[in-house]
Amino acid sequence: MLRIHGIARSRAFRCIWAAEEAGQAYEVVPVGFGPGLKDAITPINPNGKIPALEDGGLVLFESLAINLHIGAKAGAPLMPAGDDGARVLQWTLWAATEAEPQAMQWAYNTFILPADQRDPALAAAGAASLAQRLAVLEAHLAAGGPWLLGTGFTMADCNLASVLYGAWANKFDLAPFPKVKTWLDAAFNRPAALAARKQREG
Ligand SMILES: N[C@@H](CCC(=O)N[C@@H](CS)C(=O)NCC(=O)O)C(=O)O
The missing domain is CATH 1.20.1050.10 (Glutathione S-transferase Yfyf (Class Pi); Chain A, domain 2)
Incomplete structure (x- = not known):
């Protein structure tokens, strides 16, 4: 199960869309804008920004890199070789x-x-x-x-x-x-x- 940290009104939107395209099961761990954002996300993403992804033991930041990983899990045609x-x-x-x-x-x-x-x-x-x-x-x-x-x-x-x-x-x-x-x-x-x-x- 992919765990997408963030909210859809942030760049996490792109990762939610990618997970939907890939047909991958996911949950959104809500981390929203506001004073608590840094404290909540920094243990997952040292940049203190959303989104971040947990996929088993893999932890990723950077929304577009997360999407490349999600695409790679699905393979072609979404992520061709x-x-x-x-x-x-x-x-x-x-x-x-x-x-x-x-x-x-x-x-x-x-x-x-x-x-x-x-x-x-x-x-x-x-x-x-x-x-x-x-x-x-x-x-x-x-x-x-x-x-x-x-x-x-x-x-x-x-x-x-x-x-x-x-x-x-x-x-x-x-x-x-x-x-x-x-x-x-x-x-x-x-x-x-x-x-x-x-x-x-x-
Ligand atoms: N390059 C990063 C940018 C991440 C980013 O700037 N996220 C914003 C929300 S869309 C954020 O966390 N802003 C809060 C802050 O910078 O304090 C990515 O694509 O994941």
């Missing part, structure tokens, strides 16, 4: 380094921080940076698709789409990126994603 396995790693690292920092800069300065702490210039810069990356994604999906690796949904889709969830759910302007929008709409309406979204969105 060989060249396609390398492509899943590529898109996962791209999500973490090229998409998430930009999306978070926009998100913090658009809807996460209290209104008086938001910096419109940082929001605009984050949006512009994210748009540059989404143009790359748009071209990739236009050349293949409907999923990142072609015809089948993989953990690459789960990882990258989940990093873009906040942008998708909070009306980031996807009009210039219709293929990205179609891909995100399809990803977040999969049965496994809907099960995770139900926990997050209530």
